[in-house]
Amino acid sequence: MKNLRKLPLYLLAILAFGFASCESEDPEKENDGEVITDVILTFQELDASNNPVGAAVSFKASDPQGIEVGATPTIQPVNVTKGKKYQMTIEVLNSIEGEDITEEILAEADEHQFFFLGSGITSNILTTSYADGNGVALGLKNLVTVSSSPGTNNTQLQVILRHDLDKNFPGANNPNFANYIQAGGETDLDITFPVVIN
Amino acid sequence: MPFYSFATMLQKAGFFILFVTVLFSFQTAHAQKCNLTLKGKILHQENDEPVEAAYIWIMENRTGAVSDQNGNFTIRDLCPGTYTIRVQFLGHKEILQTIQLTGNTLNQTFRIEEESLDLSGVEVHGHREAVQTTTAVTSLYGENLLMARGESLGESLKRVAGVTTFSTGNTIAKPVIHGLHSNRIMILNNGIRLEGQQWGAEHAPEIDPFLADEITVIKGAETVRFGPEAMGGVIMVNPPALPTSKKSLTEIHLLGSTNGRMGNISTSHTGGSDKIKGLGYRIQASGKRAGYIRSPRYYQANTGMSEYNFSSSIGYSRDKLGVEGYYSFFNTELGILRDAHTGNLSDLNEIIENGEPFLKPDFSYDISNPKQVVSHHLAKIKAHYHLNTDWKLNLQYGFQANNRQEYDRRRGDLNAKPSLDLQLFTNTVDLFLDHNFKSNWNGSFGINLIQQANSNIPGTGVTPLIPNYDMLNAGIYLMEKYLKGPLEIEAGARYDYRTVQAARYVGEELQESDLSYQNFSAFIGGLYQLSPYFSFSSNLGSAWRPPNVNELFSQGLHHGAAAVEIGDPNLNSEKSIKWVNELEFESNKALIELTGYVNRINDYIYLNPTGETFVSLRGTFNVYEYLQADALLYGFDLSGSYSFSDRLNAYMKGSIIRARNLDENNFFPFIPSDRMDWGVSYALGKSDSKNSDLITLSNLLVARQSREPDFDLAPAPPGYALINISYQKKIKLADNQFNIGLQVNNLFDTEFKEYMNRFRYFTSDMGRNISLKLNYQF
Known part of the structure; x- marks a missing residue:
């Protein structure tokens, strides 16, 4: 068994190889692909026959660092006028990646849905309905009607985006479905906009 | 006396x-006078390893015993007097020794020497390692292990008193020894410390229990022997010894169970060469597939799993030299309960309030996101050389590659990308010298190197939870044992030095860190045979654990858990002293083992809820931070059995543990509650082999954890009681062995939640499960 005498040598060779091949990689920058940094609500006033009136106005909620400790989002108050009807469209962006997430949500309309809650909805100051077309309950496009006698100048609109829910869950086709969590899935967005009523 | x-x-x-x-x-x-006992241990002269199946004869009485797998034997009911003992083992020189039995039990160690290899009919012994320690040790093997087949490592080890699991749903279970888990215990795969991403609560050990014929739990602090982090204990998963002569054994396990509609197969083949003496090999493979786990009222969505594993080893053993090569591969894909993955705090609170998942689908085998895909390669080479009859040199090298991918529910194409993608390489080298002088002194000293490189594989689209890092740990140790009559004393010491270099990008910013730690640890222990029936052992050991990278560097959202976790780069090493005492009573009818322990840990690192929340566009999250406090853990394990007749047997095992935060004077979360398992078994077989048919009825009682931490997402669930029933039949077919096991766990489909399951917030535990386990050896 002469070969075995060389065994320690072989072992050392394997050992040296193992150690050499074994250093951690240099870290690389990782851009958060999923983070939502900006949510823009665009209000376009409509007349009785749903034709646009005047220029559209946008209100933005942004958190430029995404989900990072320390930074709190800035949310612009939404300005609407009592008794008016609006088309509300939602845009969702990732400014870190320079990506428009709205398109992804539209492409995955079967897995996503917006819900609108908050005091503005529950006290019947704001009435919303989905207007995405083709009977799709998604919420990127909506009709919002402001009560003509709101009784207050200030209220709130909570915008929730759910992902991976059961869209056929009983009641889930209602944009103001308070028990949306029972339809399963998880929350991608949960923003409460202050609403000022003129 | x-x-x-x-x-x-x-x-x-x-x-x-x-x-x-x-x-x-x-x-x-x-x-009466004739109540003396002769106890002893048979060891190989040249390597101090236990000899199984040696014959020990008392010539005068014509009585004797056969040594067990740890080399131990007991001969009872001897009268005082002088006896001639003959020890025989094939291929070894016979020992004839005269002993004096007086008023006390005698504990004698015999070292048996190998005869020259030139003689025909000589069997070269396999070099089987066994732990020889004075701390409490329990092994799972033989029938008990056969009953545990098909379960994960963590689940199997619940059969040992004092061992529980810290689990994430019903597919991920981490073993807990005396209240400690993850990086505070060590798992050895055939002698190599398993290095995966153990820090994570939802990271199960990457090991296939089918590769073992024996799983040993050491309940003491064994840092000196095995290196840092073995603070709570050590789990050794040991494959059987390789044959050293012509032999062929094939084993097939076939298992199925109703809950999860699980199917599991494992085969192994062991062979010994006829042409080359001392050459042996084994190959083993297993596969497992399961679907959604059923709780009593619903299926848990996305809780399926698939696993396939392979291991092989080859060994060559001669009188002076032994070489072994070993490789194991573990691969698993695990689904995580869908509703346990929450977007923000209000999602989390809603499901906790609901107490069960919102999603209750039909049964399926599908595994979709969130899921984990984990693979682990382990290769080792081990060699030993007998320098002379007293000294043995050992070298062991191990290489491990661990890849862990965790997938979350994400948008669009991102679903196909893991959110966490880690590659961990580990090299370990052990070089040590064993010795034994006469029959009284033995010990070893050596060096141990661990080198580790962890990399995040780019392209996840998520800021890494832990940085890339390189770690180097060097240790030097020495331990010595003295044996004399009924007494065994051992002591050891070790010094370790560790450096960690970590780097990562958080956004555009490069964070780098260079850290180093060093520590001295030591232990002292003893074992004393108090009387023919009682033995007592005591072990006091110190241990340390440097902070883990996740504890140092976590910064950000723990996806799915609705928690922001903040690490602290200035954490100190944890240092502990554990004192374990074991009292054992053994008679012909009864066996009782009582283990009591105290473990004081300074600078115990834990994740503390700050009570603050963090607001983002996604909603609100709880903020947790890593803190340190002094901890005191103590408790008892009790296990025992009693034979009422040669057919009726009863057993019980239980454990009690207390864990206090001494700085805050409150309790740590996820400490096992008091529990007890007891049962009776009845042997139905024919009179010559009664135990070939065995029926066992058992009852598990688990108390509510009344010592809760100040903050928890939900209160501790109520206590529960489960009834299990099992039937085992052994059939001998010529030279072949056929074993059938039928088990029903949770017979009455009781709905319960286990405090140690992290998914108790979201779902109740597994309902009734009926398993059929077939085993054929030929």
Whole structure:
């Protein structure tokens, strides 16, 4: 068994190889692909026959660092006028990646849905309905009607985006479905906009 | 006389009056003179490893015993006098020794020497390693292991008193020894410390229990022997010894169970060469597939799993040299309960309030996101060389590659990308020298190197939870054991030095860190045979654990858990002292083991809820931070069995543990509650092989954890009681062995939640499960 005498040598060779091949990689920058940094609500006033009136106005909620400790989002108050009807469209962006997430949500309309809650909805100051077309309950496009006698100048609109829910869950086709969590899935967005009523 | 000291000690302990009663009843029953016992251990002269199946004869009485797999034997009911002992083992020189038995039990170690290899008919022994320690050790093997087949490593080990699991749903279970888990215990795969991403609560050990024929739990702090982090204990998963002569054994396991509609197969083939003496090999493979786990009222969505594993080894053993090569591969894909993955705090609170998942689908085998895909390669080479009859040189090298991918529910194409993608390489080298002088002294000293490189594989689209890092740990150790009659004493010391270099990008910013740690640890222990029936062992060991990278560097959202976790780069090493005492009583009918321990840990690192929340566009999250505090853990494990007749047997095992945060004077979360498992078994077989048919009825009782932490997402669930029933039949077919096992767990489909399951917030535990386990050896 002469070969075995060389065994320690072989072992050392394997050992040296193992150690050499074994250093951690240099870290690389990782851009958060999923983070939502900006949510823009665009209000376009409509007349009785749903034709646009005047220029559209946008209100933005942004958190430029995404989900990072320390930074709190800035949310612009939404300005609407009592008794008016609006088309509300939602845009969702990732400014870190320079990506428009709205398109992804539209492409995955079967897995996503917006819900609108908050005091503005529950006290019947704001009435919303989905207007995405083709009977799709998604919420990127909506009709919002402001009560003509709101009784207050200030209220709130909570915008929730759910992902991976059961869209056929009983009641889930209602944009103001308070028990949306029972339809399963998880929350991608949960923003409460202050609403000022003129 | 030891008996007196034992009685005083019991009074001091104030524990189990029953115990004392049993003791006295035996003292009266055996008041005659012939109640002495000869105990001992048979070891190989040249390597100090235990010899199984050696014959020990008392010539005068024509009685004898056969040594067990740890080399131990017991001969009872001897009268005082002088005896001639003959020890025989094939291929070894016979030992003839005269001993004097007086009023006490004698504990004798025999070292048996190998005969020259030139003689025909000589069997070269396999080099089987066994732990020889004075701390409490329990092994799972033989029938008990056969019953545990098909379960994960963590689940299997629940059969050992004092071991529980910290689990994430019903597919991920981490073993807990005396309240400690993850990086505070160590798992050895055939002698190599398993290095995966153990820090994570939802990271199960990457090991296939089918590769083992014996799983050993050491409940003491064994840092000196095995390196840093073995603070709570060590789990050794040991494959059987390789044959060293012509042999062929094939084993097939076939298992199925109703809950999860699980199917599991494992085969192994072991062979020994006829042409080359001392050459042996084994190959083993297993596969497992399961679907959604069923709780009593619903299926848990996305809880399926698939696993396939392979291992092989080859060994060559001669009189002076032994070489072994070993490789194991573990691969698993695990689904995570869908509703346990929450977007923000209000999602989390809603499901906790609901107490069960919102999603209750039909059964399926599908595994979709969130899921984990984990693979682990382990290769080792081990060699030993006998320098002379007293000294043995050992070299062991191990290489491990661990890849862990965790997938979350994400948008669009991102679903196909893991959110966490880690590659961990580990090299370990052990070089040590064993020695034994005469038959009284033995020990070893050596060096141990661990080198580790962790990399995040780019492209996840998520800021890494832990940085890339390189770690180097060097340790030097020495331990010595003295054996004399009924006494064994051992002591050891070790010094370790560790450096960690970590780097990562958080956004555009490069964070780098260079850290180093060093520590000295030591242990002292003893074992004393108090009387023919009692033995007592005690072990005091220090241990340390440097902070883990996740504890140092976590910064950000723990996806799915609705928690922001903040690490602290200035954490100190944890340092602990664990004192373990074990009292064992063994008679022909009864066996009782009582283990008591105290573990004081300074600078215990834990994740503390700050009570603050963090607001983002996604909603609100709880903020947790890593803190350090002094901790005190203590408790008892009790296990015992009693034979009412040669057919009726009863057993019980239980454990009690307390864990306090001494700085805050409150309790740590996820400490196992008091529990007890007891049962009776009845042998139905024919009179010559009664145990070939065995039926067992058992009852598991788990108390509510009343020592809750100040903050928890939900209160501890109520206690529960489960009834299990099993039937085992062994059939001998010529030279082949066929084993059938039928088990029903949770017979009455009781709905319960286990405090140690992290998914107790979201779902109740597994309902009734009926398993059929077939095993054929030929």
